[in-house]
Amino acid sequence: GAVVSQHPSRVICKSGTSVKIECRSLDFQATTMFWYRQFPKQSLMLMATSNEGSKATYEQGVEKDKFLINHASLTLSTLTVTSAHPEDSSFYICSARDPGTGNSGANVLTFGAGSRLTVL
């Protein structure tokens, strides 16, 4: 099946620095990827929709200047947390539509393994 690779799986950084998280679709092309954020023992909250070749669409309340998303190719989307602060510490998960969904019309997502960011 479709595989989404996410890197790094864990990252620790100092406050004020920037961190980049990569999300790659393996063996399939993803014109759209979704970035979610998950706080401990909570649900996934959609941050933004990443569109290849165009600007990302951010959800209400998500700072686009803080969470920079670049979808440079059909297999790679990146999330950069700029000037990270401890409150940005979280589990970030990307996803892409499973191409094996067929013609059902449903948006079946395949998820990466997630990236745990800890900001000191």
Place this chain on the structure above:
Amino acid sequence: AQSVTQLGSHVSVSEGALVLLRCNYSSSVPPYLFWYVQYPNQGLQLLLKYTSAATLVKGINGFEAEFKKSETSFHLTKPSAHMSDAAEYFCAVSGAGNTPLVFGKGTRLSVIA
């Protein structure tokens, strides 16, 4: 707008017992419904999906769910729990096309030996 409500943040069952995780949805359009499982510090794995075909959907690892439009429900069941089923389970809803999924708050399943 779409939303999902998962009743019970934590469910505990004995090994071999029936597993029932509840999910109710709200959607202004015909919904697509999903159940995902998440193991600690990992991403989400699709268990099963409802895409307007059969209302009783069978998934992986012996799980199944039934779409009941009249009750706006999509509860997840498994006849006999295994220790390996202990994880966090998320119900999600979406519309058609390339729309993002909206997740419920999750239910943590514990299996007691």
